[in-house]
Amino acid sequence: MVWIVIIVLIILLPFLLVIFFGAPYVPTFTQDLHDIFREIHLPQKAVVVDLGSGDGRLLVIAAKKGYTAIGYEINPILWAISVWRLRKYPRAHTYLKSLWKADVRNADLVFTFLNKIYAGKLEKKLLDEMKPGSYFSSFGFAYGNLELIKKHRANHIYKL
Numbered sequence: 001m002v003w004i005v006i007i008v009l010i011i012l013l014p015f016l017l018v019i020f021f022g023a024p025y026v027p028t029f030t031q032d033l034h035d036i037f038r039e040i041h042l043p044q045k046a047v048v049v050d051l052g053s054g055d056g057r058l059l060v061i062a063a064k065k066g067y068t069a070i071g072y073e074i075n076p077i078l079w080a081i082s083v084w085r086l087r088k089y090p091r092a093h094t095y096l097k098s099l100w101k102a103d104v105r106n107a108d109l110v111f112t113f114l115n116k117i118y119a120g121k122l123e124k125k126l127l128d129e130m131k132p133g134s135y136f137s138s139f140g141f142a143y144g145n146l147e148l149i150k151k152h153r154a155n156h157i158y159k160l
């Protein structure tokens, strides 16, 4: 019985701890993710990055469209699920790594669904690192210092 409790705690722990590093795991509806790609025009060989990529659902959509899809996820369970889901797509990759260490310099689109308290820190990283003309999509929360070009349901799309 004690072992079952310990195993359950080990599984739950990464889901609880992430609250202090970015956001808890709350998946975005697939339809909302498809909508992002309808709202913006990306180059054929675009690089799409999901900061806090969860189970990899955005990366699967991007990879199916032929884009290079890169995710950063610190929850090892979600990371493992996304590695499995992306196994058929050679241009897709998930790093078991903090999103604060992500390389977004080559990204054409960065997506995130993060807690609002990290907006200032993330905004600074994006403004410092992303190339002009690239897109940033935030699900759920607005970012005050970026140029909002579209808002569709809870998706805020910005142009750098």
Ligand SMILES: C[S@@+](CC[C@H](N)C(=O)[O-])C[C@H]1O[C@@H](n2cnc3c(N)ncnc32)[C@H](O)[C@@H]1O
Residues within 6 Å of the ligand: 018, 019, 021, 022, 023, 024, 025, 026, 027, 028, 050, 051, 052, 053, 054, 055, 057, 058, 072, 073, 074, 075, 078, 097, 098, 099, 100, 112, 113, 114, 139
């Ligand atoms: C709200 S969920 C969004 C998941 C996915 N992007 C989606 O839209 O379905 C936020 C994700 O970010 C991850 N996360 C939180 N802080 C992180 C950090 N510092 N580095 C990498 N991932 C992080 C969580 O584990 C969780 O999977």
